[in-house]
Amino acid sequence: MEANAIYELLAEKIGDGALGFDGEAIDPVADVAPASIVDACTFLRDDERCGFNQLMCLSGIDWDGYDENGKGKSVKILGYTELGEPETTDRVSDGDFGVVYNLFSHKHKHKFTLRVRVPREVASVPTICNLWETANWHEREAWDLVGIRFEGHPDLRRMLMEESWVGHPLRKDYQMPDEWENVPLRGQDYAKNPFPPLAPADPVTPDAPAGDKPAEG
Amino acid sequence: MSYKESTTPPDGYDVGRENMLDFKIDEQFEMLEQSDAKNFILTTVDEVFNWAKLSSIWPVTFGLACCAIEMIAASATRYDIDRFGAGAFRATPRQADLMIVSGTVTAKMARRLKLIYDQMPEPKWVMAMGSCAIGGGPYFKYGYHVVKGVDYMVPVDIYVPGCPPRPEVLLEGLMRLQDKIRGRQGKMVTPKWVQDYAKKIPYQK
Ligand code: SF4
Numbered sequence: 001m002e003a004n005a006i007y008e009l010l011a012e013k014i015g016d017g018a019l020g021f022d023g024e025a026i027d028p029v030a031d032v033a034p035a036s037i038v039d040a041c042t043f044l045r046d047d048e049r050c051g052f053n054q055l056m057c058l059s060g061i062d063w064d065g066y067d068e069n070g071k072g073k074s075v076k077i078l079g080y081t082e083l084g085e086p087e088t089t090d091r092v093s094d095g096d097f098g099v100v101y102n103l104f105s106h107k108h109k110h111k112f113t114l115r116v117r118v119p120r121e122v123a124s125v126p127t128i129c130n131l132w133e134t135a136n137w138h139e140r141e142a143w144d145l146v147g148i149r150f151e152g153h154p155d156l157r158r159m160l161m162e163e164s165w166v167g168h169p170l171r172k173d174y175q176m177p178d179e180w181e182n183v184p185l186r187g188q189d190y191a192k193n194p195f196p197p198l199a200p201a202d203p204v205t206p207d208a209p210a211g212d213k214p215a216e217g
Numbered sequence: 218m219s220y221k222e223s224t225t226p227p228d229g230y231d232v233g234r235e236n237m238l239d240f241k242i243d244e245q246f247e248m249l250e251q252s253d254a255k256n257f258i259l260t261t262v263d264e265v266f267n268w269a270k271l272s273s274i275w276p277v278t279f280g281l282a283c284c285a286i287e288m289i290a291a292s293a294t295r296y297d298i299d300r301f302g303a304g305a306f307r308a309t310p311r312q313a314d315l316m317i318v319s320g321t322v323t324a325k326m327a328r329r330l331k332l333i334y335d336q337m338p339e340p341k342w343v344m345a346m347g348s349c350a351i352g353g354g355p356y357f358k359y360g361y362h363v364v365k366g367v368d369y370m371v372p373v374d375i376y377v378p379g380c381p382p383r384p385e386v387l388l389e390g391l392m393r394l395q396d397k398i399r400g401r402q403g404k405m406v407t408p409k410w411v412q413d414y415a416k417k418i419p420y421q422k
Contacts, residue, residue: 079359161362162325169361176361183327187357187365 003028006050006112013043027102029113034125037101037116041128044103044112052103052112055132059102060142063117064095064172075172084187086176093173097123097148118148127153145170263401270314270340271302271398274391277313277333278306282320284347284381291384298384301391310336315394316371317387321349321356322364334371342398343367344375344390351376 004023007030011018017036022029032040044052065075076089101114116125127150129135139150140159147168150156158165164181167174178186280288292298292306299305307313310333322330334343345367348354353365364370374397377390 077359079361080357082358084365174361176359180324181328183324183364184369185324185361185364187353 001049001108001110003110003112006044006110009047009049010040010043014039025113027111027113029100029115031115031117034116034118037099037114038126038128038131040114041101041103041131044114045131049108050112051105051107053106054104055128055134055138056102056104056111057100058128058135058138058142059100060146060148060170061098061100062093062095062146062170062172063098064093064120066095077172078175080176080187086178086186088175093171094120095172096120097146099125099142099148101128123147124149124151126151129153144168147171267399267401271395273305274301274303274315274342274394274398275305275307275313276303276315276317277310277337278308279316279330279333280319281322281326282347282349284319284349287381287384288317288319288346288387291387296384296388298388298391301388301395303391310334311338313337314340315342315344317344317346318350318367318373319346321354321360322367322370324362324364327364327367327370330367331370342374342394343371344377344394345373346377346387346390347382348378348380351378354380 004021007018007021007023007028010030010032011021014032014036017033017040019031019033021031030040044050065073075093076087076091078087078089080086096117096119098115098117103112103114104110118125125148127135127139129139129150136153136155137159139153140155140157142148143150143153143156144158144160145168157163161169162180166177166180176185178184280286290296292304297304303315310316314337316330316334316337318330334341345351349356349363350367353360353363356363357365367373375390375394377386379386382390
């Protein structure tokens with residue numbers, strides 16, 4: 001089925017929850033209100049004409065740095081300078097978060113994309129992991145890296161980073177840590193200090209008896 | 218001397234020393250084989266032990282990222298790291314002499330890496346393979362999860378640069394490590410400063 005036909009079915013089902021449709025995009029995408037996403041997904045999965053039995057991908061997005069038309073503005077992503085100094089900016093991130101659902105039907109061989117948009121302060125979307133098992137780990141990943149909370153998820157732990165990690169690394173205002181649990185993560189300012197802090201300045205052990213020194217230096 | 222440049226001889230290092238220490242052990246063995254009389258060879262304990270050690274550097278099986286592919290290639294038939302006695306990749310650190318850190322050291326892996334290093338028996342060596350292991354490589358600027366050089370975690374003997382280094386370069390690094398072992402005198406333990414350095418870096422909270 002064509003994507004706009006699918007969207008018409010969907011709009012009929014969820015009514016006000018359907019916010020818009022872009023049929024020109026390479027992957028035609030429908031915008032859905034966060035409150036309607038479970039209804040929309042349930043309909044698309046269970047309806048005979050749609051038959052979307054597979055969730056191909058679920059992605060979390062930080063839309064900071066895009067204007068209303070989807071055009072990119074320049075955003076400074078924070079890292080380290082070449083000298084190992086942390087970069088900072090005064091700019092406050094205010095863009096929305098989004099979640100994108102890519103669906104596929106093995107029966108009808110058609111694809112469809114759903115998109116929800118939530119304000120940055122809310123950052124919470126209802127879970128769909130009781131519809132497709134795949135969503136479980138995808139949602140955990142989106143929570144881990146972008147910090148979108150999926151309400152109702154049975155096991156919303158971090159996926160890639162350790163539990164004790166602070167922050168969500170793929171947010172555009174993420175500040176890189178200097179260390180994590182004593183593991184140093186920051187590079188060196190070799191211009192200021194050619195020796196990393198833990199490296200010994202004199203590699204020859206002073207208290208070793210003569211002849212017991214490493215020859216390699 | 219900066220320990221970043223450990224492949225170049227430091228000040229005061231006697232380059233002639235390797236020749237001085239060379240008791241031509243290979244020639245002596247050859248003579249031994251050719252003669253049918255009972256024979257003896259003359260050498261030093263250092264020389265013989267170093268020769269044995271540098272001829273059977275067993276690396277621990279430890280591939281972290283794309284560089285590991287080159288390490289695997291180096292151990293396959295075309296490059297054949299076994300020519301240098303270093304082809305016996307051990308699946309346990311307790312049987313290994315060398316840790317080839319081949320790839321990106323992430324924050325999560327760094328603690329495991331330290332654990333593996335601590336489990337290796339003395340004498341042990343570490344080779345940092347690829348720009349990731351040397352200094353963060355392509356992840357230096359935005360790699361929030363990458364340790365910017367494995368030398369923050371464990372002491373490194375040989376740096377093998379490249380992204381990834383070709384197998385030839387890995388073999389070159391291995392030969393430089395053999396030179397290093399050949400030049401050593403005295404007890405074959407990791408020097409105290411290296412042990413102290415390693416102790417400073419905790420792998421657990
Ligand atoms: S140095 Fe290059 S090839 Fe090696 S692990 Fe890093 S990115 Fe991969």
